[in-house]
Amino acid sequence: MNSTAAAGAPLRRFRALPLRSRLALLVAVAVAVAVAAVATASWFMVRNQLRSQLDASLRNSTVDNRYVRMLLNACADPSTGVPPAPGSYTVQIVTAAGTTCTSPNASPIEVKQEDLDVAAGRRLEVLHTTKARNGADMRVLTTFKRGVPGITPDSVAVSLTRPMSEVDEPLSSLAWILLVFSGLGVLGAGAAGLWVARTGLRPVDQLTEAVEHIARTEDLTVQIPHEGDDEIARLSRSFNSMTVALASSRERQAQLIADAGHELRTPLTSLRTNIELLARSEETGRPIPAEDRRALMASVKAQMTELASLIGDLQELARPDAAARGPLKVVALHEITESALARARLRGPELTISAALEPWYVRGEAASLERAVVNVLDNAVKFSPPGGTIEVALRAGELTVRDHGPGIPAEELPHVFERFWRSPSARALPGSGLGLSIVARTVQQAGGTAQLWPADPGPGTVAVLRLPGAPTPPPDQP
Incomplete structure (x- = not known):
């Protein structure tokens, strides 16, 4: 447990850093x-190349019999002079017995078993690294040489060596150079990364400042400037779209509250006036004539009904779309229309309502769809003349309701689905101006469209609701 927590501590500290620092x-x-990998690979490549060159120089150098004879004579008689080996080479003769003879001014080289094998003739050549007596690392090429006439009848091994410092010193210098430049590269990369992070995250900083400003002031008019089509620009555009949508939603909410207050004021004022008249009659003991009292009570009842309808419409419009939809199921639109027609006939018993309904199944919320159809039929009942006719038809997912009322002027048609909008000719009639708004919203949630246009031939209005569906239910539906 403690080891796991300790292992996760650096990760938590890293996550706690600001994004640009990360x-x-x-x-x-x-x-x-990356630099370490390149530097390491470069170092090994240079080392291998230098060692290959060192080995090649040893193989390309030869020691003739004359020099071997001179060196062996010098070892037998130290007073005999012998020139040193050419260049930086060291020459050492090794016998099968293990005795050695090294060129002048050179430290003897440690003899290994491989050298003895070459001196005994068991191997012709061996290349290895060993140490000199003075501790220096040496690269050794030992070759077989037969007996030298006049000097020794036995075969010997001639070791030609060069110090490994010829390789190690350049490698050490290269390692320091790579280390210094790698460090500078890492520091430069860190600085460049910080600059890139600051530059790249500047739009994010602007977005953060905008969000903080909105949280402090609730000012949804803030817009973030954006250029290009990269992810940051898309994020800025999305944020700007979100603030515009939020501002529009808040404006609609404020307008809804203002319109609702205006619409509620009229029935409430009427209710208050009627109730005050009844209360004053009770307080003064002066009874209101029976006919006037019945009229007052009927008015109170009508205003209460209008208030209840208005509050119900407001609740329907105030619900979010997801809550308003409820669970979507496949429902029979023709059955919903039949139920709505029964309610419409009760509200307009003096009217003739004809219906031609073909089966049509849609995916939606049954209660909301029925309310939308009822609202359309209520409008037709409300504006139909006494003894008039309303024609209802459902064909291929298109529900049409045609009345023979006064109709709607062409200039008013674009406003009929707006909240609280009421035609001047309808303001004297009961209603809240929300019915068709609810119709449009419900039909759109079901994937359809709602339209109104003047009847041809007139007078009257035709309401058309188009809903996607099928004439038969899906196989998994009852």
């Missing part, structure tokens, strides 16, 4: 890993 750190780490 980006700069990640860039620096990525560059450091």
Whole structure:
């Protein structure tokens, strides 16, 4: 448990850093890993190349019998002079017995078993690394040489060596150069990463400032400037679209409250006046004539009904779309229309309502769809003349309701689905101006469209609701 917590502590500290610091750190780490990999690979390549060159120089150098004879004579008689080996080479003769003879001014080289094998003739050549007596690392090429006439009848091994410092010193210098430049590269990458992070995240900073400003002031008019089509620009455009939508939603909400207050004021004022008249009659003991009292009570009842209808419409419109939809199921639109027709006939018993309904199944919320159809039929009943006719038809998902009332002027048709909008000719009739708004919203949620246009031939109005569906229910539906 403790080890796991300790292992996760660096990750938590890293996540606690600001985003730009994390980006700069990640860039620096990525560059450091890449530079380290390149530097390491370069170092090994140079080392292998230098060693190959050193081995090649040993193989390309030869020691003739004359020099071997001179070196063996010098070892037998130290007073005999012998020139040193050419260049930086060291020459050492090894016998099968293990005795050695080294060129002048050179430290003897440690003899290995491979050298003895060459001296005994068991191997012709061996290349290895060993140490000199003075501790220096030496690269050794030992070759077989037969007995030298006049000097020794036995075969010997001639070791030609060069110090490994010829390779190690350049490699050490290269390692320091790579280390210094790698460090500078990592520091530069970190600085560049921080600059890139600051530059790249500037729009995010603007977005953060805008969000904080909106949280403090609730000012939804803030817009973030954006250019290009990258992810940051898309995020800025999405944020601007969101603030516009929120501002529009708040404006609609404020307008809904203002319109609702205006619409509620009229029935409430009428109710208050009627109730005050009744209360004053009771307080003064002066009874209201029976006919007037019945009229007052009927008015109170009508205003209460209008208030209840208005509040119900407001509740329907105030619900979010997801809540308003409820569970979507496949429902029979023709059956819903028949139920709505029964209610419409009760509200307009003096009217003739004809219906021709073909089966049609849609996916939606049955109660909401029935309310939408009822609202359309209520409008037709409300504006139909006494003894008039209303024609209802449902064919291929298109529900039409045609009345023979006064109709709607062409200039008013674009406003009929707006909330609280009422035609001047309908303001004297009961209603809230929300019925067709609810119709349009419900039909759109079901994937359809709602339209109104003047009847041809007139007078009258035709309401058309188009809903996607099928004439038969899906196989999994009853």
